[in-house]
Amino acid sequence: MQQSIPRSILLSEAVSGIEEAPTVALLGARQVGKTTLARQVAEAWPGQSTVFDLEVPAVREALSQTPEILLRNSEGLVVIDEVQRLPALFQVLRPVCDDPNRKAVFLLLGSASWDLIQGISETLAGRILFVDVGGFSLAEVGSEHQDRLWIRGGFPRAWLARSTAAWKRWMQSFSRTFLERDIPGLGSKVSPEALGRFWRMLAHYHGQTWNAAELGRSMDVSATAVNHYRDLLAGTFMIRVLPPWFENLGKRMVKSPKVYLRDSGILHFLLGIEDMAELAMHPRYGASWEGFALEQTLLAHGQDQAYFYATQRGAELDLLLLRRGKRWGFEFKCTDAPRTTKSMRIVIDDLGLEHLWVIYPGDLEYPLAQDITALPLKKIGDLAL
Numbered sequence: 001m002q003q004s005i006p007r008s009i010l011l012s013e014a015v016s017g018i019e020e021a022p023t024v025a026l027l028g029a030r031q032v033g034k035t036t037l038a039r040q041v042a043e044a045w046p047g048q049s050t051v052f053d054l055e056v057p058a059v060r061e062a063l064s065q066t067p068e069i070l071l072r073n074s075e076g077l078v079v080i081d082e083v084q085r086l087p088a089l090f091q092v093l094r095p096v097c098d099d100p101n102r103k104a105v106f107l108l109l110g111s112a113s114w115d116l117i118q119g120i121s122e123t124l125a126g127r128i129l130f131v132d133v134g135g136f137s138l139a140e141v142g143s144e145h146q147d148r149l150w151i152r153g154g155f156p157r158a159w160l161a162r163s164t165a166a167w168k169r170w171m172q173s174f175s176r177t178f179l180e181r182d183i184p185g186l187g188s189k190v191s192p193e194a195l196g197r198f199w200r201m202l203a204h205y206h207g208q209t210w211n212a213a214e215l216g217r218s219m220d221v222s223a224t225a226v227n228h229y230r231d232l233l234a235g236t237f238m239i240r241v242l243p244p245w246f247e248n249l250g251k252r253m254v255k256s257p258k259v260y261l262r263d264s265g266i267l268h269f270l271l272g273i274e275d276m277a278e279l280a281m282h283p284r285y286g287a288s289w290e291g292f293a294l295e296q297t298l299l300a301h302g303q304d305q306a307y308f309y310a311t312q313r314g315a316e317l318d319l320l321l322l323r324r325g326k327r328w329g330f331e332f333k334c335t336d337a338p339r340t341t342k343s344m345r346i347v348i349d350d351l352g353l354e355h356l357w358v359i360y361p362g363d364l365e366y367p368l369a370q371d372i373t374a375l376p377l378k379k380i381g382d383l384a385l
Helices: 008-020 034-044 057-065 067-072 089-098 143-152 164-185 192-204 212-219 223-235 264-271 276-280 285-301 342-351 377-382
Strands: 023-027 049-053 075-081 103-110 128-132 239-242 258-261 306-310 316-323 326-332 355-360 366-369 372-376
Touching: 008 023, 008 034, 008 103, 008 128, 023 034, 034 049, 034 075, 034 103, 049 057, 057 067, 067 089, 089 103, 143 264, 143 276, 143 285, 143 377, 164 192, 164 264, 192 212, 192 223, 192 258, 192 264, 212 223, 223 239, 239 285, 239 306, 258 264, 258 285, 264 285, 276 285, 285 316, 285 326, 285 377, 306 342, 316 342, 326 342, 342 355, 355 377, 372 377
Parallel strands: 023 103, 023 128, 049 075, 075 103, 326 355, 355 372
Antiparallel strands: 239 258, 306 316, 316 326, 366 372
16 A cells, blocks of 8 residues: 555645745644645745744744744745644734735645634735645545545545554544644633543534534533534534525525534544444444545535535435536435435425436446436546536
C-alpha cells in the first residue's frame, strides 16, 4: 500500500488562490492533511517561504507579542498553522493585507471554522479565499479501494494504517487528543467526558433529523447544552449539519437539519465496527453508506447550496444540490439493485428536479426511469452538474 496519496486538485486550488488573493485559508479537521498540503504549496512557490506553527509555544508567544512587526516585514509565502489558536492575528492581518507595499501572501491553516474562533473584531472579508480540505476522496485513493475508504474513513493516517489494529490505535489517540486538548484549546469549558459521551451517542443518531430535546433527555442535560455540543463538533469539522430545503409548496415540511458524522471511519470506531463483515451486520449499515456516499458526493461537487428535503408525510430526498440554476437530486441506497419508489416521483414533482441519481455500491450504471438513474458511487465524479 502506497504511503502517500497525491491531492492534485486541492493543491491546484490552493496555488491558484494565493495567486489571486492576499490570504488563503485551508480549513478542515485536524490530521486531515492540511500541513502536508501547505508544504506542497510552499514547494511549488517560486520564492521564499516562512512557516509559523502555532502549536509550538515559542512561536505562539512570538506572534502574540509582536505580530504586526513579524507579519508586516515578512516576504514571500507565509504559512500560519493552527491559526485558531491565536485569534488576535486577524486584527493584524487586515491592515497588512491592505498595505500597498506588502511583500507577502498568507496561507492560513485552521481546524475550526471562523464561527468558533473567539475575539475576532475584524474580518478578512474580500481579502481571503477558502479551500475546504476534507478526507481522502474516492477519486484520490482509487475506486478499487472503495470498501477500505468506507470502513476506515478518509483521514490519511487512518486510511494508510498497516493493519486494523493500527487503525484502531490511531482512532483512539485521535479522539482522545481531540477531546482533551483541541476542544479546550478553543476556549471551550465543556468537559471532555460530556462531549465524548455526546459524540458516541450521536454515532447512533447518524443520518437522522436533529432532535435536541430527545438527545438532551438521553444525556440528562438541557436542549441548549446539546445544541452547544453539536455546534462544537460541527465547527471543528467532525459532523455535518445538513440543512433542510423548504419553500411554500402547500405541504407540511421537515424544518430541522439532519446530522452526520463526516468521517465514516470515526463513525465506525465510535460504533465499535472494525471490518466490512461487522458493518454489514450492524443496524446502522444503511445509515453508514448514506453518510459515506453523501460526503463523497460533496467532495466531488462542492458543499455549497446542499440540502435535504422531507415532508411530514414521508416523501424525502437525501441530497439536493443547486447548481447553475438547476436542481439535482441524490438518493443513497446500500443495495445491489436500486429501484424507484413513490417517494422519488413525489420529490421530482415537488422540487422540479433536473434529474435524480440513486447512488449505490455496485458497478453498473443504468436508467430506472426517464429522469432517474442508478449510479455507482465510483462514477460520482463523472457527473457534470
